[in-house]
Amino acid sequence: MSSEEQIIQLTPEICQAIDQWVLKYPPEQKRSAVLAGLRIIQRAYGWLSDERMRALAEYLDLPPMDVYEVASFYSMYERKPIGRYKLAVCMNISCHLCGSDNIIKHLESRLGICMGETTSDGLFTLRRAECLAACTDAPILQVDDRDYYKRVTPEIIDQVLEQLHQAGRKKGRDDAT
Amino acid sequence: MIKFEIDGKKIQAKSGSTIIEAADAAGVDVSHIPRFCYHSKLSIAASCRMCLVEVENGRKPLPACATTVTAGMKIYTKSHQAMQAQKEVMSFLLINHPLDCPICDQGGECELQDLSMGYGRTSTSFIEGKRSIKDKDIGPLIATEMTRCIHCTRCVRFCSEIAGLRELGILGRGEHSEISTYVEHSMQSELAGNIIDLCPVGALTSKPFRFKARAWELRARAGIAGHDCLGSNINIHIKRESDSQPERIMRVVSRTNEKLNETWLSDRDRFSYTGLYHADRLARPMIKQIGKWQETDWETALTVATQKLQNVIAQNGAQAVGGLISPNSTVEECYLFQAWLRSLGVPHIDHRIRQSDFDHQIQSPLVWSTCKCVQSLEETTSFLLIGSFIREEQPLITSRIRKATQGGARVHVINPVDFDFHLTLTNRCIVSPWGMVCSLAAIAQVLFGNDKKKLNIMPKPIAELIRQQKPNTVEHDIARDLQQDKAPLILLGALAQAHPYFSYLRVLSETIAIEIGAKTLHLTDSANEAGAWLATALPHRRIDGVSIKEPGYNAKAMLAKTLKSYCLFGLEPTYDSAYPELARTALQQAECVIVCSAFKNKAMLEYADVLLPIATHLENEGSFVNIEGTRQSFQRSVNKPFAEARCGWKVLRVLANFMGRPGFDYQTVLELSSELSRNLENDLQSEHIPPVDFKPLPTVSDNTVWRCGYWPIYRNDSLVRRAEPLQVLTVEQDLAKLRLGAALATHLKVNNGDRVSVSSDHPDAKPVTLQVLIDQRIADATVCLPSGLPDIAINGPLSVVRITT
């Protein structure tokens, strides 16, 4: 008999969002909604804690290991807390030829962090990305896995950082984490 | 059947079988296909690619484990293409595998080592850095060295498919993938040790065995596991005597027996050997003289034992002596024990130390109901499980049932605690111990309705009980499912056996079984309960099967009646008995207590007068009768049991000799076995068995609180209780707490962490103070407090208890 662990429940909104995905698959294959479920949780909290992954497993009636495996397989699921904004610069050939390493250098010096690190104010995390399928507009900066900034230059970067900085400060950190 | 060719030899195989299955069935003479991830008992992963073979007209080599044979197929396992493919795969597997065979415990019995001798290259072209993975702590049983892992995923598949608990998984991907529990914790499965055998490399090895010996210096002896009624077949690995150490049992591994344990072994059977050389082990005979213990030789100890016992008999008659034998003793020991005591005129002989209700004993069959075939459990489609923490009691039988549920079988449970079985349960009645009887009666009512004819032929109190019931929906569902199924199986577990209304449970389940054409099966939590019945280590039956007119005391009465002398064999009554409090008082007051035991404990040193060291089942010779009713014999694995200990049958034989009993002249255990067999072959006399008086129904008030005192898996017998790695797991489980449901907690006005006193429902009972833990799995009006724990002695594992806050 193991001692009882503290169980975190998913919020009703998240459950609702997951339910919509569950409906898309045959009822006996709820596990198909793991990917979507992880994405929904990550969007809500910024990252995936062990407890939330376990809660998702419970919600989908799966062994927790099934969820851990999926979450660790894909590099875009964050299993450790990261900054408010995730900045990812494409490092593949087209972007590389168009000077993505200059962009990274600029980002590193502006933010005062190295690749993969998070700024001390918890606003930005710098990542490298594989091809984002937008080679015509290289180099590409991707923010939070969603927003693309095309043909970025150090000037554009400065603008983007300024915008994000202000927006981030206004909103404050998402305290849900 | 399909005809095809392997390496030019014509072979037949069942349609649908894979190449590797067909090749294995044809035998090594035909071909041997190398493999890592393939295992005949697990699903197919085809991830290692070691079994690539050439198939005629195939574009490229195909994995033999995942390719089904077709008619006329021509397979080449040794062709240039096949060998080339296998060699390339091997060089990939060796890229990240460290060259640390000398310090690897798998060295000498490693599949990767063996195959790399055949398929590996002498040098590698890989010059980049090797990958290394942090080791995981997955508990006290399994040592990990994850850098050695080749990702065959056998362990992952074992956990999810056989153990029913997906504890291991592959995390990450590509070069970063690793086998892990993700959140670090001890593995919970009671079958986890099997992944040590499954691992083809040294990534998962036995922690207690770590670095202790090498495979090539061990000698294997066949044995039978002695901790549950399955009788798993084992190999005992022994290291020869050296200048620095006497002969020692180094480890236990499974021995394949498709009928019983397949290739698996429960952790209890695998790791119990670690208790063999515990400090508590009795090395030499001991006698107590003027309150002081002293070690002595056999001659003196036996003389003292004889004198003391004869004194008691001379003064008080043989009626004043009681004999209790462990149901984990061999058939031969049980037989000799009762023969020796009966030759002295002692009527009180019993092995049923955990039973509370003996009312029905006279009507019990000669042998516990056995199942013809454990394998057939997999084909059963409906189970009713009554009073059993089956996952802990019978780990491997549970895995058979699990397999059945994976095929769609339904399992219904009547238990006082919602135990986690790691299998899908269809219906569960979680009710108090008395509620279990009522639930079963309710099921009977659904089945019989108010059929007066049928109810009238039943014993009165039982018919009355059935009439009283108002079945709920769950009971309706269970009854209907059992009725609709062709051959359902009713399983009675150890908790049912320890139940104070066991006779009710028994009669009810048998009545139900007859009504619906089901079979009943008793799952006893000891190795040789069936054998002990056969050898009549019982107060009410002679060896020829005839009932004794005036039976002696049963195990409970023997302790309650406080006799002058007790002979204990292989028992620690303060842990093993259902009545530890009674046992302690009875043994303390006795004039003479002779104990044959492999281990001593504190209480034993207080009450015993003579301690005679005997062999444990791993060192012993004899036989066990398992759940199938099969008598499995085993020979001594070591030349000599630990220190001065002797095989139990020899001790009993010599005791009889010392007491001048004629007829105890067995030279070998075989002579004894054949005499026993002759006795068992005698035609059993059919006799009239008088109807049994059932005890009246209990009065259950709102304030009645029952206890569920199951024996935890690693507190079940003396040897397991000494096995330190297993005890670590027991400590982790934090069992010494009073668990109860929220409703009862509110009723008693207690909270988590409060301390309360618990005692059995007897005016003189000594209370035990324990912490409360609220646990939703416990039935109403029930508290869960396991038996067999140190310093917690409460009579009656399923009786009414008193709780004072």
Next chain:
Amino acid sequence: MSLSFAKRQINSLLLLELFRGLSITGRVFLTRAITIRYPEEDTPISPRFRGMLALRRYANGEERCIGCRLCEAACPALAITIEADVRSDGSRRTTIYDIDAFKCMHCGFCEEACPVDAIVLTSEMHYHMEARGENIFTKDKLLAIGDLYEEKIAQDREKDNA
């Protein structure tokens, strides 16, 4: 027959054989002696000489032996007894490493078998025992011998590899 008899008589009268022998003595008398004053002086020996056993250490003082028991398995005379266990730092080490010098026949198989060059045969052949039981070379003793002869052992191995 008679001729050879006469020849033998003359040879012996003239002491010819004596002078022939003395000529060799005289020749050798003037050359340099090839004997040495053992034990004050040593004969040169091969770097592969198989003498007294020793256990080596790494330069940082860590014992080399990892308790793999290959030497024990390789020993044809069953002279080696090993018990291994987990050391406090988790590594595999021997708790007992005994060599019975009475059984050992200096075949060198143990050295061949050792994957980490821990057990070696030194070039030392001058050793003796004074009491019963001293024939058992314990782990401590073997390591001490190793420490004492490390320089020589290393030199020998280097020469052999060159």
